Ligand SMILES: Nc1nc2c(c(=O)[nH]1)N[C@@H](CNc1ccc(C(=O)N[C@@H](CCC(=O)O)C(=O)O)cc1)CN2
């Protein structure tokens with residue numbers, strides 16, 4: 307049984323998709339920790355419902371990113387975490403975490419990378435008027451949204467409602483993340 311950690315900053319629908327899949331065996335892993343940089347974010351409520359321990363912190367309470375990342379690594383090691391899944395985690399990871407978990411961090415990004423990197427991918431793609439949207443799961447390294455791609459799924463959207471588009475993105479990313487993490491933990 308592999309041990310994973312999920313990092314999130316907001317609503318946590320991807321976190322919940324992974325937690326549900328671990329709970330019912332579709333992913334042969336246990337989520338030992340949910341890491342969140344936003345106290346009060348709804349993802350904390352979701353973790354509580356699943357009885358998953360959290361390390362939720364306020365970056366402003368630490369002298370630097372390295373300080374809070376050292377604390378994160380301490381807790382990950384204490385839980386013997388083997389794989390980190392970023393799921394809407396909106397902080398750029400420094401070498402403190404990247405080196406401790408080299409090639410064992412994956413991220414889901416709501417665009418067909420390398421197009422539309424960054425924190426506002428859906429809005430940027432929508433503004434561009436793209437007709438084909440998609441999601442990407444990639445390894446995380448020092449280059450922002452530039453790690454080796456593991457999986458992608460595309461879909462056509464011709465509408466003009468940003469909320470409808472975001473719902474379509476989530477409907478595609480949840481099963482893809484579950485399917486991809488299930489394969490990753492089965493391989494390791
Ligand atoms: N190493 C590294 N870290 C990462 C990713 C990566 O592929 N490599 N993928 C990230 C997901 N994508 C982004 C892209 C941009 C930003 C971003 O610009 N964040 C602001 C802060 C945003 C906020 O305050 O909420 C910052 O400067 O940290 C955050 C996540 C998560 N962290």
Ligand SMILES: O=CNCC(=O)N[C@@H]1O[C@H](COP(=O)(O)O)[C@@H](O)[C@H]1O
Pocket residue numbers: 314315316317318319320321393394395396413414415416424425426427451475476479
């Ligand atoms: O990789 C770049 N940026 C990260 C990013 O934008 N991730 C996206 O944040 C959303 C979180 O939704 P939630 O799971 O909280 O409901 C989700 O759509 C992720 O693809």
